[in-house]
Amino acid sequence: MKKLIAGVVLGVSLAATAYGAGDPEAGEANAAVCAGCHGENGAAPIMAVYPKLSGLGEKYLYQQLALIKSGDRPIPEMTGILDNMSDQDLQNLAAYFDGKEMTIGEADPELVEAGRSLYRGGNLASGIAACSACHSPSGKGNGPAGYPRLSGQTAEYVQKQLIAYRKGERDAGGQSQVMMDIAAKLTDTEIEAVSSYISGLH
Structure with missing residues (x-):
């Protein structure tokens, strides 16, 4: 029983570490390359079919960046962009964009x-x-x-x-x-x- 409780506590601790592990200031250094498609602060994509990145959620952003880099989520427009970024770079990038304000559009x-x-x-x-x-x-x-x-x-x-x-x-x-x-x-x-x-x- 003690081992089970310890395992649950460890799992929760690891999950907490993984969430919110990015440094937004460090992420800003790699964010410039994203602006060409997603706009300044990731809030104004040049095409409406490109996503806004601002405020999406750090954990979600990191997961998607990791999937795109690995090729598990293929996006032709993103080919090669993340290749030279480390896992920490991706976490930092996610933290940076999550801290930016999402702009709201107008529904039909x-x-x-x-x-x-x-x-x-x-x-x-x-x-x-x-x-x-x-x-x-x-x-x-x-x-x-x-x-x-x-x-x-x-x-x-x-x-x-x-x-x-x-x-x-x-x-x-x-x-x-x-x-x-x-x-x-x-x-x-x-x-x-x-x-x-x-x-x-x-």
Whole structure:
């Protein structure tokens, strides 16, 4: 029993160490290369299908950077960019971008009601869970759990990712199976509505 308790405590300690292990000041040194696509502070991508990085959550950002570097999450536009960065560099970069302010967009007024209903309540008839269950009612995410902030993300990027999950093209990372299961049940209309709603959520 003592060994079991010790193991749980050690596991929690290691998880705590892994979360929030980055140095944002050190991360700033490597952030300049990201600005070409994601904009200053990662808050203004040059194309709406590129994600905003600001405030997404340090643990989530680090996980995604590690997946991209390893090739488990292939993104052609990111090819080679992270190759010379160490694991600590990735953690520092994640801490840097997480500390920046997320800018909020404006949802399409005609899609707000449908998007809000899906985000907050899911779709009982088709078995779709509410987005708010993991990403919080305000869209701020759950940092320690590695669930990213959604609030303010571009509608085009959210839509692209939900479609990728639905097609099984984005299948790397701890929560990917959950997202693939949910996205598989979403219609094109639902994806458009919830993506728009998220872009203006605050």
